[in-house]
Amino acid sequence: MRDMIKYLNQTLRASALCTGALLCLVISLPSLAANQNQLDGVKQEISRQQSQLSSKQKKITSLQKSLKQQELAIAAAARKIHAAEGELSTLESSIRQFHGQLQQLQQQQVGQQEMLKELLNNHYRQGKNSQLASLLSGEDSTELDRMSVYAERLSAARARALDELAATTTELQLKQHQLNQQKQQQKNTLAELKTEKSKLEAEQRKRKKTVRTIKTQLKSDTQYLTELQTNEKRLVDEIAKAKAAAEAARRVPMDGLAKRKGKLPWPVKGKVLHQYGSSQQGELRWKGMVISKSAGSQVKAVYPGKxxxxxxxxxxxxxxxIDHGKGDMSFYGYNQTLLKKVGDTVQANDAIALVGDSGGQDQSALYFEIRRKGSPTNPVSWLTK
Structure with missing residues (x-):
């Protein structure tokens, strides 16, 4: 009997547990359905956000490509303008030199004309009247003939010199005219190039405005920070490749910057917009410094290198x-155009580029960085105070 009662109690407890479990399952079914709907909604929102970010990234990538093309075109125009200005300066120097030569010849001409005038006066005074007086006075006619022949020969020599001087002056005037034509041609070319550059810069400003709009949208996203970090990685990767190539092709020894701390010249003189180590975005900090300078200003190398x-x-x-040897390198970014190419050897204070706002910057400035064995260091500590 006891065993029978025990069995019935166990059966009742099991039935109660099953009933409670089923009841809980029935009660929780609507909650599970609601949670699943919420999960689906979150997934859809994530998918939408990812799609928007992907679209933004594709758009900014496309605009960056267009920006690159525009800035390279501007760089080519600026390089031509720089060369044309150099040629124009050379021409102006040549013209000034020819002006000096012409003035000197004109002075010689005046002197020789005065000498010839005096000679002609003397010859006139020794003319027929003098000959008649000499005959009447009984002077030696042989001496008179000798003086006349001398005067005629001297006069002829002066006439030839004057003709030669006139021919030289004419030649110089012709050369001066040719140089003036070249100078005018250079001015016309310079004006055309500046007009072309202005058009390109106007187009660039449109592109950069769009890029800035997209960057503003991305500032609240982690993708903007990712963009900056990716740019940093690009720089490191490119420099690693360049350094490997430079090591293989090196022919001249370079002593590095170790002994030049605090003694290097500034690449440009201007207001420092961003200091080394200051915040760039979030936890990302500037690896170099940004120096404000007007567009077209010359950027100088801080030390010899390749x-x-x-x-x-x-x-x-x-x-x-520029690789300075022993793992030391200097970086110059945001330029309008580059005046040197890979493989060129440069000296301190050589003009290597012109200041610009390339790379989508809001204003013209120079990005300057120094790295030692691949690690960035504060460039200010290396520059003269």
Missing amino acids: VVFADWLRGYGLMLV
């Missing part, structure tokens, strides 16, 4: 890198 990179790089625009 150019190992000279190209457009996303985020940095037209970038030039």
Whole structure:
């Protein structure tokens, strides 16, 4: 009997548990359905956000490509303008030199004309009247003939010299005219190039405005930070490649910057917009410094070395890198155009580029960075105070 009661109690407890479990399952079914709907909604929102970010990234990538093309075109025009200005300066120097030569010849001409005038006066005074007086006075006619022949020969010599001087003056005037024509041609070319550059810069401003709009949209996203970090990685990767190539092709020894700390000249003189180590975006900090300077100003090398990179790089625009040896390198970005190419050897204070706003910058400035064995260091500590 006891065993029978025990069995019935166990059966009742099991039935109660089953009933409670079924009841809980029935009660929780609507909650599970609601949670599943919420999960589906979250997935859809994530998918939508990812799609928007992907679309934004594709758009900014496309605009960056257009920006690169525009900035390279501007760089080519600026380089031609720089060369044309140099040629114009040479022509102006030549013209000034020819002016000096012409003035000197004109002075010689005046002197020789005065001498010839005096000679003609003397010859006139020794003319027929003098001959008649000499005959009447009984002077020696042989002496008179000798003086006349001398005067005639001297007069002829002066006439020839004057003719030669006139021919030289004419030749110089012709050369001066030719030089003036070349100078005018150079001015016309310079004006055309500046007009072309203005058009390209106007187009660039449109592109950069669009890029800035997209960047503003991305500032609240982690993707903007990712863009900056990716730009940094691009720079490191490109420099690693360039350094490897430079090591293989090196012919001249370079002593590095170790002994030049605090003694290097500034690449440009201007207001520092961003200091080394200051915040760039979030936890990302500037690896170099940004120096404000008007567009077209010359960028100078801070120390002798070899150019190992000279190209457009996303985020940095037209970038030039100089290897100074022993793992020391200097970086010059945001340029309008580059005046040196990979493989060129440069000296301190050589003009290597022109200041610009390439890479999508809002204003003209120079990005300057120094790295030692691949690690960025504060460039201010290396420059003269």
